[in-house]
Amino acid sequence: MGKTIAEKILSVHSGQDAKAGDIVIADLDFMIGQDGTSGVAIDSFRKMNAKKVFDPKKIAIIIDHSSPSPNEGVSAIHKKIREFAKEQAITLYDIGCGVCHQLTPEQGHVVPGDLVIGADSHTCTYGAINVFSTGIGSTDLAAGMISGKLWFKVPETMKVVYKGKMPKGLYSKDLILNLIGKIGSDGATYMALEFYGETIENLSIDARFTISNMAIECGAKVGLMLADKKVLDWVKIHSKRKPNPVEPDKDAVYSKTIEIDVSMLEPLIAKPHTVDNVCPVSEVIGTPIQQGYIGTCTNGRVEDLRIAASILKGKQVNPETRLIVAPASKQILMEAMKEGIVQTLLEAGAVFVTPGCGPCVGTHNGVPSDGENVISTANRNFKGRMGNPNAFIYLASPATVAASMIEGKIADPRKYL
Amino acid sequence: MKLTGKARRLPQNDNINTDYIISGRYKFKIQDPAELAKHVMEDIDPNFYSRLQKGDFIVAGKNFGCGSSREQAPQAIKYAGISAVIAKSFARIFYRNCYNLGLPAIEAETDGIDEGDELELDLDHGIIKNKTKNREMKISPLSPTMQVLLKDGGLVEHFKKHGGFKL
Numbered sequence: 001m002g003k004t005i006a007e008k009i010l011s012v013h014s015g016q017d018a019k020a021g022d023i024v025i026a027d028l029d030f031m032i033g034q035d036g037t038s039g040v041a042i043d044s045f046r047k048m049n050a051k052k053v054f055d056p057k058k059i060a061i062i063i064d065h066s067s068p069s070p071n072e073g074v075s076a077i078h079k080k081i082r083e084f085a086k087e088q089a090i091t092l093y094d095i096g097c098g099v100c101h102q103l104t105p106e107q108g109h110v111v112p113g114d115l116v117i118g119a120d121s122h123t124c125t126y127g128a129i130n131v132f133s134t135g136i137g138s139t140d141l142a143a144g145m146i147s148g149k150l151w152f153k154v155p156e157t158m159k160v161v162y163k164g165k166m167p168k169g170l171y172s173k174d175l176i177l178n179l180i181g182k183i184g185s186d187g188a189t190y191m192a193l194e195f196y197g198e199t200i201e202n203l204s205i206d207a208r209f210t211i212s213n214m215a216i217e218c219g220a221k222v223g224l225m226l227a228d229k230k231v232l233d234w235v236k237i238h239s240k241r242k243p244n245p246v247e248p249d250k251d252a253v254y255s256k257t258i259e260i261d262v263s264m265l266e267p268l269i270a271k272p273h274t275v276d277n278v279c280p281v282s283e284v285i286g287t288p289i290q291q292g293y294i295g296t297c298t299n300g301r302v303e304d305l306r307i308a309a310s311i312l313k314g315k316q317v318n319p320e321t322r323l324i325v326a327p328a329s330k331q332i333l334m335e336a337m338k339e340g341i342v343q344t345l346l347e348a349g350a351v352f353v354t355p356g357c358g359p360c361v362g363t364h365n366g367v368p369s370d371g372e373n374v375i376s377t378a379n380r381n382f383k384g385r386m387g388n389p390n391a392f393i394y395l396a397s398p399a400t401v402a403a404s405m406i407e408g409k410i411a412d413p414r415k416y417l
Numbered sequence: 418m419k420l421t422g423k424a425r426r427l428p429q430n431d432n433i434n435t436d437y438i439i440s441g442r443y444k445f446k447i448q449d450p451a452e453l454a455k456h457v458m459e460d461i462d463p464n465f466y467s468r469l470q471k472g473d474f475i476v477a478g479k480n481f482g483c484g485s486s487r488e489q490a491p492q493a494i495k496y497a498g499i500s501a502v503i504a505k506s507f508a509r510i511f512y513r514n515c516y517n518l519g520l521p522a523i524e525a526e527t528d529g530i531d532e533g534d535e536l537e538l539d540l541d542h543g544i545i546k547n548k549t550k551n552r553e554m555k556i557s558p559l560s561p562t563m564q565v566l567l568k569d570g571g572l573v574e575h576f577k578k579h580g581g582f583k584l
Contacts, residue, residue: 023562025582036445040488048576066445073446121486121510137488137514139572147581151562185432186480190509219483219508274432362441382436382484389440389460 002249004157005224006192009132009246013115020156020253029114030058031144034100036065036361037119039077040138042084045145053088054148060091060109062100064356069095070364088145098329098355101125101213101297106329111235112227113244117144122297122379124220127193127212128205129235130227130245135216155192155221156255157248162199164263169414171307172207173299173377173397175199176214177268178260181278189219191255194248199262200225205234206303213298214379217275267413270395273383281400287410289394290372292323292401294350295358299377300328304398305336309344311402311416317349318408323401324366325350326358348405362387375404418541418567420500420521422472424534428462433477434484435511437461444489453489454496471498474538476530478504481522482511491515491522501538503527503545503556516563519571524557540567 003011007018014024033041038061045053053059061081069075078095085092093103101122103109110116112130117123121135136150144150162175180187193215200208208225215223225231227245235243267281294300294308305327317323325345327333333355336342342352353359359366360378367387368374374386374393381393396404399413406416427433443456458465475481475494481504482490491514494502501521515522523538525545530536535548538556545554559567562584569575575583 023560023584025584036441037486037488039448040492044573047573050576071446073448077445077448119486119488121484123486135486135510137486137491137510137517139488139517140513143572143576143582146576149582151582151584153560153562185483186506186508189480189506219480221509361445363445380436380484382434384440384442384460385436387440387442 001253002251004192004248004252004254005194005246006132006155006157006222008248009113009115010152010154018154020154022154023151024154025149025151026115028058028117028144028148028150030109030116031141032100032104032118032123033061033141034065034120035063035067035077035081037138037141038081041119041141042080044139044142048142048146050146053090053145056089058148059145060093060104061085062093062097062103063095064099065361066363067095067356068354074363096330096354096356098332099297099300099357102300102328102332105129106238106331108239108241111239111241111243112231113246117141117150121216122213124215124222125209125213125297127215127223128208128225129231130225132222132224134221153190155190157192157194158188159194159196159254159257161257161259162195162197162262163259164199164261166199166262167265168417169267169399170262170265171397171399172203172210174265174268175262176211177270177278177395178265179258180214180218180276181268183218185218185274185276187218191220193220193223195223195225201228204303205230206301209301210298217379267397267400269400269410270381272381272392272394275379275381275395281410281412284394284410285412288373289321289375289404289409291366291368291374292321292405293359293366293374293376293378294323294398294401295326295328296360296378297328298379299398300326300332302332302335304377305341306339308398308402309341311399311413312348312405313344315348315406317405320408321405323350323405324353324359326353326365327355330355359386375401375410377401420472420538422474422500422536423470424476424530424532424536425469425473426476426532427458430478432480432483435482435487435490436484438482438490439487439493444487450492450496453493457493457497466497469497469499472500473498474536475499475502476527478527479506481507483508486510488514491518491520495520516566517572519567521567525554
């Protein structure tokens with residue numbers, strides 16, 4: 001019986017013939033923590049009586065979620081992380097470097113075929129470049145830092161095939177929202193996803209990251225794609241490490257296959273307060289919006305900022321609303337400056353905050369007020385997510401957010417393309 | 418292992434996410450788990466913590482603990498004195514985190530359990546007794562990995578005992 005990508009990567013890293021349902025202990029190629037989870041990981045590391053990490057080159061901690069620190073409680077956690085990173089000689093990306101899930105692939109830490117864990121649920125992002133990467137908790141990270149290993153239940157795999165030509169105004173964010181709306185927030189719990197189809201092949205790497213990033217929003221462990229030429233070219237630019245691309249066997253066994261024809265889809269919105277509460281933009285058009293947010297590990301990349309700038313060029317953010325932009329990394333910010341994107345967005349009335357998670361997690365940089373509606377390119381719209389349980393978050397593509405900023409209410413981006 | 422306590426239900430049955438369990442505005446600045454515990458479920462049920470008694474069970478529907486990987490979520494539940502979470506199904510990372518902290522996350526049919534019901538969770542026999550309703554329910558069997566982690570009292574204790582993974 002053939003193997004899926006997940007079964008192959010877990011077999012290679014555990015030295016066992018790993019089949020869906022098995023539990024394996026596997027060697028890790030890389031692991032990350034962020035400022036919201038690493039404090040607890042460091043506590044666990046100490047409680048486990050560990051003195052040294054197994055390999056400092058395979059660990060990075062990123063201060064991105066609440067960065068720079070907005071209060072003394074966060075400052076204490078940041079201090080603890082900086083001291084630990086120095087003591088253990090591990091890589092630290094301090095304030096302003098960017099979001100963990102942009103930096104980890106961008107800085108060349110991961111390559112196709114790797115097995116990677118991160119104490120952050122959106123670690124599944126690197127599936128887009130053929131990495132088995134998955135979110136785990138802080139104590140799991142501590143165990144990984146000490147032993148270089150972690151236990152995994154080998155997941156079943158759901159195959160998702162996107163077919164057809166992307167209509168104008170449709171972006172990769174709409175593709176993943178469509179899937180999540182279809183299968184629900186637990187539609188792929190404990191499964192790996194494998195994404196295929198001409199639609200995926202035609203997407204840029206930036207756009208593919210958006211899809212894999214949101215695999216967790218339907219409960220999946222990882223959202224894998226093939227390492228095609230685009231991926232290998234991208235990896236070559238970003239990493240000195242040698243990739244080990246993994247393809248599934250022809251007779252691999254899938255628990256389910258879903259086919260989606262994208263040619264008739266329209267831009268989508270995830271309405272408050274769940275990510276699977278998905279509807280066409282036309283259903284909520286005209287909903288007043290008090291704040292827009294473009295950024296995050298989902299949609300804070302150069303291509304996303306470029307799309308937003310192309311819509312907002314020569315226009316103004318409506319006075320009834322405000323637009324916050326957080327590039328996903330410093331490198332992205334610099335590229336966006338070079339291309340004139342930053343200038344365009346600033347002239348349109350956008351406010352830039354430090355590269356990092358921005359207001360997504362509700363600790364700083366734009367907490368909405370009671371009763372306010374936010375439209376955001378992020379991946380979660382849970383009640384309270386942005387720091388106020390009495391606010392309402394709508395999720396959409398950068399184009400839909402940008403169009404909505406012009407009108408001060410939810411708008412169809414196709415009007416502005 | 419037998420655990421007894423009252424069932425605590427939430428205003429929402431399914432998809433209780435980790436942001437609801439412990440909000441980002443607390444988990445980023447409070448490091449003391451006992452302090453964090455005071456804010457457990459605050460955004461969906463502001464009086465939740467104040468009505469808890471030591472040993473109570475959280476009882477919920479499907480996909481409990483979806484969302485972020487924050488270990489502060491099961492940590493806040495544990496330090497609030499909850500002895501186990503019983504739900505129809507769990508999100509993957511939350512489930513791992515529970516066992517890593519030695520907190521049982523039990524899969525069972527929960528529709529017949531109401532707020533305040535007296536429950537006895539018998540992990541050796543895989544049964545929940547609802548003493549109030551005089552009913553018994555089977556729980557989904559625990560994998561050997563989870564049984565080891567629970568017996569050792571979580572992953573920290575497991576590592577201290579074995580010096581690494583011995584699952």
